[in-house]
Amino acid sequence: MPRGYKKAKTAGAARPARQFRFDESLALFQYMLSLFGCQTLDTVCEGMKDETWEGWDEQNISRYYYFLTTRLFEYPGITKEQLLRYDQNITSHTMAISGRRGAFRWKYFQYMALLFSEIYLDKYFNDPQGLLDGLNAQATLLNSEREAVDSLPPYVLDDLNKVAFWQATGSGKTLIMHVNILQYRHYLEKAGKHTTLNRVILLTPNEGLSEQHNGEFKLSSMPADIFNKESGSLYAGQEISIIDIHKLKEEGKEKTVSVDAFESNNLVLVDEGHRGAGGEEGLVAVVLGQEGYPSEGVWRVRDVNQKAEAYRFGGAPQDNNHTRIIDLALSIAQSYDQKSWLSTYPSSAQPIDGKEPEHFALIPMISQVQ
Numbered sequence: 001m002p003r004g005y006k007k008a009k010t011a012g013a014a015r016p017a018r019q020f021r022f023d024e025s026l027a028l029f030q031y032m033l034s035l036f037g038c039q040t041l042d043t044v045c046e047g048m049k050d051e052t053w054e055g056w057d058e059q060n061i062s063r064y065y066y067f068l069t070t071r072l073f074e075y076p077g078i079t080k081e082q083l084l085r086y087d088q089n090i091t092s093h094t095m096a097i098s099g100r101r102g103a104f105r106w107k108y109f110q111y112m113a114l115l116f117s118e119i120y121l122d123k124y125f126n127d128p129q130g131l132l133d134g135l136n137a138q139a140t141l142l143n144s145e146r147e148a149v150d151s152l153p154p155y156v157l158d159d160l161n162k163v164a165f166w167q168a169t170g171s172g173k174t175l176i177m178h179v180n181i182l183q184y185r186h187y188l189e190k191a192g193k194h195t196t197l198n199r200v201i202l203l204t205p206n207e208g209l210s211e212q213h214n215g216e217f218k219l220s221s222m223p224a225d226i227f228n229k230e231s232g233s234l235y236a237g238q239e240i241s242i243i244d245i246h247k248l249k250e251e252g253k254e255k256t257v258s259v260d261a262f263e264s265n266n267l268v269l270v271d272e273g274h275r276g277a278g279g280e281e282g283l284v285a286v287v288l289g290q291e292g293y294p295s296e297g298v299w300r301v302r303d304v305n306q307k308a309e310a311y312r313f314g315g316a317p318q319d320n321n322h323t324r325i326i327d328l329a330l331s332i333a334q335s336y337d338q339k340s341w342l343s344t345y346p347s348s349a350q351p352i353d354g355k356e357p358e359h360f361a362l363i364p365m366i367s368q369v370q
Contacts, residue, residue: 020150021344022362024142027152028163031138032116035077040346045108054105060091064111077134078119086118093182097175097220110172113165117180121187124160132157168362174213177202177269178220181240184267198265201227203245205272210242213271217242245270284365285329289313319347323361 023029030039038044053063065087069080090111098104106114123131135155143151167173181200188194202224204210210226217224217240224240289302304324308314316322322345328338345361 020146021346023344023346025152026166027135027139027142027155028120030142031135032119034134034138035075035119037073037076041109041112042346045112048108053108056091060088060095062087062091062106062111064106064108064115082119082122083115086115086122089118089183089186090114090179093179093186096182097178097222099221101219104175107172109167110176113167113176114179114183117163117183120163121183125187125191125193128157128160131160173271174216175220177271178217178222181222181267181269196265197267200240200267201269202240202242203248203268203270204242205245207244209271210244213242284363286325286363287327288325317343317347319349320351321345321348321359323363325363328363 033039033041033044036044048064048067053067056062057066061084065083068083093114094106120131123134132155139152139154146152165173165176167176185194185197188197202213204213214224214226222240223238224242227241227243289304301324302312304313304316304322304326306314306316306318313326316324323342325342328342341363342361346359348359
């Protein structure tokens with residue numbers, strides 16, 4: 001439509017439905033951000049990504065704590081005293097898993113994941129109704145911009161015992177999970193419920209990852225082993241049971257384990273949860289333009305411009321971190337369309353180099369031909 005031309009209004013014409021990014025539908029994530037008075041993680045962590053903020057001072061207080069508490073304003077949903085207590089817990093748990101593997105420092109996004117875990121578990125064990133009310137208030141706010149078909153259902157108390165982490169491959173999920181277990185046990189004990197925990201169970205997508213996790217737990221000095229249904233349960237609450245999800249069945253057979261074998265009151269962690277119980281491998285088929293004269297950050301993939309020109313495709317958004325994908329193959333079983341997958345990312349005009357995986361569109365793998 002030419003610039004300056006105004007389309008005549010048609011009575012009863014429906015307004016096009018807004019497309020929501022995936023992270024805009026994560027009520028818990030948005031609720032956590034709201035405690036800091038922000039709508040994006042980048043806003044909370046602006047300036048925090050510099051490596052000078054990594055590590056601890058001589059009192060074992062993380063520099064991230066100082067970053068978060070030297071702002072000129074107070075956070076609407078969390079106090080400096082709470083942040084210090086959470087920081088001390090994170091430091092204690094980090095040191096507990098560092099003995100054999102050696103000292104390491106959290107990246108800003110890893111620290112925030114652990115901080116969000118602290119906040120959640122504190123509220124879950126000490127103020128579950130307040131947590132529920134906060135989540136539902138956030139869901140109501142998100143629903144105010146949505147059509148009824150896209151609205152988020154209200155939370156109930158039984159929903160609070162399930163939490164998911166959405167993080168990219170290579171972002172340190174394994175070590176974060178180790179600390180998450182220690183965080184859970186800490187708050188469980190503070191609530192006087194530590195004797196009620198039957199088992200800590202880690203479900204993996206295959207035997208190879210089970211063995212890998214077993215080795216990682218040993219490096220973190222955390223008792224763990226591949227689950228053996230013939231072994232006793234004397235130390236069940238202390239030892240982490242690792243099991244391949246394909247061996248978990250409704251009824252136990254020679255090479256499988258019945259769900260009933262674990263009884264109730266378990267802390268269950270699922271690694272690579274997005275894979276489910278289906279195929280363990282997949283592929284992504286995309287069409288890209290190969291670049292002989294690469295630009296910084298893009299390298300072998302040719303830029304896609306807003307307007308087409310010689311040797312350049314057009315149609316790109318006005319940002320610097322779009323996918324540059326010309327075409328994408330999707331399975332007919334996948335509910336999202338191509339446009340939704342490629343446009344779901346936090347748009348940014350900043351240089352690509354130095355950005356983390358969460359700053360780009362994440363596209364699905366095809367695990368089987370359908």
